[in-house]
Amino acid sequence: MAETSREIALKILTEISENGIYSHKAIHGALEKYQFLPKRDRALITRICEGTVERMIELDYIIDCFATVPTSKMKPVIRDILRSGVYQILFCDSVPDAAAVNEAVRLTQIRGFYNLKGFVNGVLRSVIRGKDEIPYPDRREEPVRYLSVTYSMPEWIVKDWLSEYGMFVTERILEAMLKERPTTVRYKTGKANARAITESMEAQGVTVRHAPYLPYAYYISDFNYLPALNAFKEGWIWPQDVASMLVGEAAGPNKGDTIFDLCAAPGGKSLHLADKMENYGMVEARDLTEEKVALIRENIRRSNLVNIRTQVMDALVFDPDSEERADIVICDLPCSGLGVAGRKADIKYRITEEKIDALAELQKEILKNAVRYVRPGGHLIYSTCTISSKENTGVREWALKNLPLEAESLDPFIPKILKRLTTEEGYLQLLPGIHDTDGFFIARFRKKSGSTHFLDI
Numbered sequence: 001m002a003e004t005s006r007e008i009a010l011k012i013l014t015e016i017s018e019n020g021i022y023s024h025k026a027i028h029g030a031l032e033k034y035q036f037l038p039k040r041d042r043a044l045i046t047r048i049c050e051g052t053v054e055r056m057i058e059l060d061y062i063i064d065c066f067a068t069v070p071t072s073k074m075k076p077v078i079r080d081i082l083r084s085g086v087y088q089i090l091f092c093d094s095v096p097d098a099a100a101v102n103e104a105v106r107l108t109q110i111r112g113f114y115n116l117k118g119f120v121n122g123v124l125r126s127v128i129r130g131k132d133e134i135p136y137p138d139r140r141e142e143p144v145r146y147l148s149v150t151y152s153m154p155e156w157i158v159k160d161w162l163s164e165y166g167m168f169v170t171e172r173i174l175e176a177m178l179k180e181r182p183t184t185v186r187y188k189t190g191k192a193n194a195r196a197i198t199e200s201m202e203a204q205g206v207t208v209r210h211a212p213y214l215p216y217a218y219y220i221s222d223f224n225y226l227p228a229l230n231a232f233k234e235g236w237i238w239p240q241d242v243a244s245m246l247v248g249e250a251a252g253p254n255k256g257d258t259i260f261d262l263c264a265a266p267g268g269k270s271l272h273l274a275d276k277m278e279n280y281g282m283v284e285a286r287d288l289t290e291e292k293v294a295l296i297r298e299n300i301r302r303s304n305l306v307n308i309r310t311q312v313m314d315a316l317v318f319d320p321d322s323e324e325r326a327d328i329v330i331c332d333l334p335c336s337g338l339g340v341a342g343r344k345a346d347i348k349y350r351i352t353e354e355k356i357d358a359l360a361e362l363q364k365e366i367l368k369n370a371v372r373y374v375r376p377g378g379h380l381i382y383s384t385c386t387i388s389s390k391e392n393t394g395v396r397e398w399a400l401k402n403l404p405l406e407a408e409s410l411d412p413f414i415p416k417i418l419k420r421l422t423t424e425e426g427y428l429q430l431l432p433g434i435h436d437t438d439g440f441f442i443a444r445f446r447k448k449s450g451s452t453h454f455l456d457i
Contacts, residue, residue: 005041006084006103007110008034009048013080016053016346023053023346031225039224052080052087054178054345057152059083062090062134066126069119078116081107085124090131097128147171151178153348157338164389169434173387176433177342182219183226184211185237186245186268188275188303197236204229212436213415214249217242235302240268243339243430243440247332247383248272250428250442252413255280257327260373262315262366265292267299269330274308283308286315315366322373328381329370333363335384335391339439342432360390364398371403374447380405382443387431392441396427405445413444 151174264285407426
């Protein structure tokens with residue numbers, strides 16, 4: 001007997017909660033395996049898994065309001081069954097409450113927990129009866145706990161953002177991270193014109209509309225499987241958030257430039273820069289492992305670009321052959337990823353304050369090498385997909401103080417609507433809910449002329 005959508009969803013949730021697999025990888029792997037499933041079933045699996053993970057704190061809070069056993073003491077499978085059941089009851093309008101309950105009870109039985117069928121049934125039916133009277137924390141009296149539960153964000157992160165951005169901006173960030181967002185793609189109009197690309201996708205039932213800020217950025221939705229789109233197969237589109245595209249704009253490459261992208265996988269920024277140079281110059285896309293570099297190579301093959309090559313290289317190890325060879329060095333560095341928590345929800349549950357401190361130090365070590373690859377007068381672009389000031393403005397200030405770099409305005413390179421006092425000073429912090437992008441930080445530096453050595457730090 002074929003597995004149902006909810007059985008597959010529960011397997012994915014188990015992979016995430018018990019085996020530590022990142023949700024986007026677990027979901028992608030399952031959808032690859034079950035490509036034969038109808039579009040509706042694949043959409044339900046994705047919705048249940050993504051929604052259950054992103055709202056996990058709220059779901060556990062609600063379950064604890066109605067269950068006699070706290071979620072922290074439940075068997076992991078039962079906890080996942082209840083989480084996904086409550087998610088369907090509260091957030092999936094297309095799923096009847098009775099169907100959510102019946103399927104949860106059936107999954108409990110399939111997994112061998114016959115004696116817990118009544119418990120699961122009772123909790124979910126209590127949630128149905130009491131869902132309009134759930135006693136959420138008070139917004140005024142407990143603002144941190146209120147935001148944490150309402151938007152499923154760990155309290156320590158909420159505290160950090162409140163201290164940095166205030167209540168209004170923090171709540172807008174958190175709201176944005178829970179909103180469903182379409183896939184963003186970059187049109188590669190050097191291969192086909194925008195109208196032809198759009199018509200190709202629309203012929204396959206895809207809904208296409210312009211994304212903000214950049215003329216070649218588009219939102220797409222109502223498709224089943226991205227690699228099945230002819231536009232993807234032909235290399236006409238590349239999945240990439242607008243914030244990531246803005247890194248290529250901030251770099252401002254000239255035809256003929258030599259560019260190093262030090263942490264390049266899966267290669268979106270490298271390919272964008274190679275596109276912008278119109279097959280002139282050279283982009284060296286580097287990353288730590290053969291596996292990551294193989295992914296970049298595959299994407300290069302699909303793009304048919306001739307001015308990009310790959311190299312396996314550890315950004316923490318200085319390469320003397322690269323010294324002062326680059327006109328531009330792209331440092332899109334390992335970070336906490338909190339700016340993309342709306343797309344990769346389990347990031348927020350895995351990161352800690354100690355990890356953020358360690359990542360900021362890692363970024364500094366990479367920048368020490370990166371600056372030596374830039375020719376005097378050349379440029380270094382530092383970016384992260386986070387909104388943590390320790391990793392962003394903190395690292396930027398360290399670089400200006402300790403490396404032979406000076407800030408250079410972003411204003412000539414970015415859309416007018418994004419220009420701020422900070423962009424004139426050389427950096428931009430993009431925030432979900434404030435900007436129509438992921439959370440991202442971009443800073444542009446110029447290497448001081450005649451600066452070939454600097455203090456050993």
